Amino acid sequence: MFERDTLHQRGKALEDEFFHRVDEKLGAELHARMERDEAIEHLKPSTCFDDTAVIEHLVDAGFTPSSIAALALVPLVFVAWADGNITAVERQSILSAALHRGLKNEPPAMSMLENWLHHRPADSLWRVWEEYASAVGQSLTPTLSAMLHQEIMRLATKVADASGGHFGRGKISAKERIVLDRIADLFAVTG
Structure with missing residues (x-):
């Protein structure tokens, strides 16, 4: 028992x-x-759209209201990493764009950007950015969407131009061109 x-x-x-x-x-x-x-x-409230699926993906990727501003610089980061490394002038070009967008006042966003500049981000970040850019583009008027596209293309092209060619100007590599074309194609679909 x-x-x-x-x-x-x-x-x-x-x-x-x-x-x-x-x-x-x-x-x-x-x-x-x-x-x-x-x-x-x-x-x-930090986004200009109400697409819950996109917002969920942003949260899952680690974005918060204080770091979301860094997302605008993702295309620049991917252009810079296109050739496998980021040069000092590409880095400076991206940091200049960040400062002009007020990221200095957003330490979490600046920290996130610094991490991307030191360690190539995963391709999943690109997909999140594409979803975000598409949602933003659809929430804007066609004129504002076109202006946003032009600004992103201008900044991304500036980064691609930063290290190429003679004396650091005038030549965009084939790999950088592929990333620039992907950006242009995204806005052609959403714009």
Whole structure:
């Protein structure tokens, strides 16, 4: 009988432990889901559109209201990384664009940009930027969308031009041209 009671107690203890772990896991998942939902609600006012799927992708990519401004510089970063590394003049061109956009006053955005300049971002960032750019483009008037496209192309071309050619001017590499064409194609679809 003693042995049977001990087995029963061990079985009960294992069962209790199992359900305790399940409860902890479910609690953690619920907490994470609630935090994500809260982050989505906080980010919505920082965008000029109401596409929940895009906002969810932005949150999943680590963007917050204080870092979303860095997203505007993603095409410049990908142009700079097109040849496999970023030169000092490309970096300076991107940082100049960042300062003109007020990123100096947004430390999380500036930190995110600095990280992208030191470590090539994953292609998933490009896809998030494409979704974001498309959503922004659709929320603007055709005139404003065209102006945005022109500005992005101007800045991206400036970065591509920064290290090429004779004395650092005049030559855009084939790989940089591919990225510039992808930017142009995106706005041709959304614009």
